[in-house]
Amino acid sequence: MLKVINPATGALLHEVAPDSQSDIERALETAKTRFKSWRLTSFKEKGDLLRAVAAHMRAHVEELAPLMTQEMGKPIKEARGEVEKAAWCAEHYAEHGEAYLAAEHLPSDATRSYVQHLPLGPVLGILPWNAPFWLAFRFAAPAIMAGNTCLMKHDPHVPACAKAIEEAFKAAGASDGLFKALLIETPAVEAVIRDPRIQAVSFTGSARGGAAVAAIAASEIKPAVLELGGSDPGIVLADADLDKAADVLTLSRIINAGQSCIAAKRLIIEEPVYDAMAEKLETRLAKLKLGDPAEETTDVGPIARANLRDELHRQVEATIEAGARCLMGGKMPNDPGFFYPVTLLADVTPDMCAFKEETFGPVAVLIKAKNAEAAIELANDTPYGLGAGIWTSAERGEDMARHIEAGQVAVNGIVKTDPRLPSGGIKKSGYGRELGPHGIREFVNAQQVWVGPAQG
Template identity: 70%
Template sequence: MTVLTVVDPTTEKVVREVPAASPEELTAAIERSQTAFELWRSTSFARRAEVLTAVATYLRENTEHLAPLMTEEMGKPITEARGEVAKAAWAAEHYAAHAESYLATEHIASDATSSYVQYLPLGPVLGVLPWNAPFWLAFRFCSPALMAGNTAVMKHDPHVPGCAAAIEEAFRAAGAPEGVFQAVQAATPDVEAMIRDPRIRAVSFTGSDRAGSAVAATAASEIKPAVLELGGSDPFIVLADADLEKAADVAALSRIINAGQSCIAAKRVIVERSVHDEFVELLTERLRNLVVGDPREETTQVGPIARDDLRENLHRQVTSTVTAGATCVLGGHMPEGEGFFYPVTLLTGVEPGMAACAEETFGPVAAVIAADDAEHALALANDTAYGLGASVWTTSERGEEMARRIEAGQVSVNGIVKTDPRLPSGGIKRSGYGRELGPHGIREFVNAQQVWVGPVAS
């Protein structure tokens, strides 16, 4: 029997062991989802909204119970964990309020007496999710899917089973119909069989590009739609006419949220050479003052890396980059003592091909690359296999012009790259395909059914 084992990254102690679901249990869960769909699909938007709003209320009222689960299972600082619970509730509330308008029937003139497109649910949707934002990513997946009339089966990361169970309990406590939302404690090798189950009609996956490729191949072989939100190596472009103080503030924040374990965090800081040294001084000052420590403490800004193997890989990337010629301005050493901590690290003199530039870094490591001018900065930004998010710091007019030339699914001009329930989010290239959130996200898992009503118009 497979057991999902949770190690607290702060103490390195086993805090939870959960038996993985058997194939029979997974089949039963999918069957419940299919049964629930037959009723849920015909419920009104108002009824669906009642359920999602009640779930959001439960999340807000139980924040002090839910947030510590993230701190325990994956090391998220408690202040960030509370914010994540609130953001998850916001996603549910947003779709409860706007799903009906997002999916309103569109009338299109043709030779028919009446012709239109209506958006209908598909059926049970499988969400395969990672550990780094257990509550937010769950509700980013399930809120639009459920409000569209689908049912949701969530296979969460095996390192956050406590979070997964708590999310399912939120639906149960809020009075959601049985089977509408389920969290299955499945082992990773069971994902393929779940995707291939004929009752699963679509797949939403968030994770690495390697795992995403496998999910995409399986879904495609079954001719099922999939949305993939994969890794990123997001460029953070600072040009000579930028507000350097503000850019440095946001670069530091973007780099260390969730200890840098975010797909859309700034990964490659590309700075125009004429302001490079000044900007590095500003960024160094901000990074040096960050508090690394126990994520349960209110003053902690940077917690541990979620797992020891992830920390080892991060350190490999740093040491490889320094060996290749980069300069380590801050951090860069493997700390002794308890917990999977890694110091806030700043690398300068980074060039294309070095590990910290060519690979996705998942940790509190900022890599600064010098660019000769704006055109060079743009070329460096696009010189990556990824295309998730990007930011550019310059005048607003120039930034908007450059955004059209940046190869990314999301560009922020003079602001932090973030996810927002009101706006679509997703990537291109090896960062995936499809969109989540906003009006675009809810239309990923629906049947855009064209209806033609005769007779032919005279």
């Protein structure tokens, strides 16, 4: 059984029976069959469907958002925003998918030569719990607009979210096989990846899980996109707008109770403004309300699971024992649910746990850098390379960006995912890109067409 615990109370929310082997077989075969006609569907028809899915979600925000709040603890005001953002993703690809996939004409010795972008077939998305709707549409909207069909294996802790996404497609008029949620446990995933009807895999999750998925997909010679963990740096230099930087870095760190891969986690502050920045961050973090995610006034909800909270607390304690100063938080609550206080650790150094490991929770760490060059070195001193933020003059920040080892860099702004722009990582943060024109081209056949006769 898929057992879902309400992270705000620690009580059992519901149990869901996983799909049977016959259910999985039916889903795979239906996805294969539907692909044969969907791949020939016009861009207009595909776009109309995605717009209808988006319209359904916008009309049912108040029914969909609470599912996230109940199953994984996202504050309700953030949950509403996630539903809206997922709808935006569907609308974006409905509007721009055809242009993103336009044939690329290339000169050669042919009378005419070009590359056209053709769908591959059923694509499997393997997704985590922390952004159930957004991550589903980040994977599915471009894949469907490109002419593929989608099977989604969502995290076992968000089955109601998974079924609601499937129902949104059905409500919009999608026929069987276009989009299907597979409610299966992790051990059953390998067989689905290996099934010859699956043509590609999109995985979002931990580096450990990504390595396993990548190995299986590679052994079957199937393309994969991996969006994995991150220990994103937020660099603040002495010439930055400190108040603006403090506002944005506070928000970045506590969105979804800090359970975000692209959240600013290691705050690297240039020495002349280190103390001032620490004070500004502490003031802002102290104002945040930790509590019931169903309440409109809550800023920070619970950690999604008890074991995740235990791991976060281990990292905090180890960092303090190694010499970091705890400016606020850091104490394990005794109340029901999996809450963890907003925590600020200062004077963190590269040998400490919170610097070396990804912290998935409302824990910010402050690291002092002698100058900009040292800040870059500290930023790159990680096995991850997902996102990074730089606070300085725009010109200086753009110059520094080329020296940062990350898939995306925000200068004087929040690191975020946007349907208009590609997102993804390097190093142990994964490979491939999602979103923007790059994302929709991950799961297509870039087919070269040469038309003769040859020219002299």
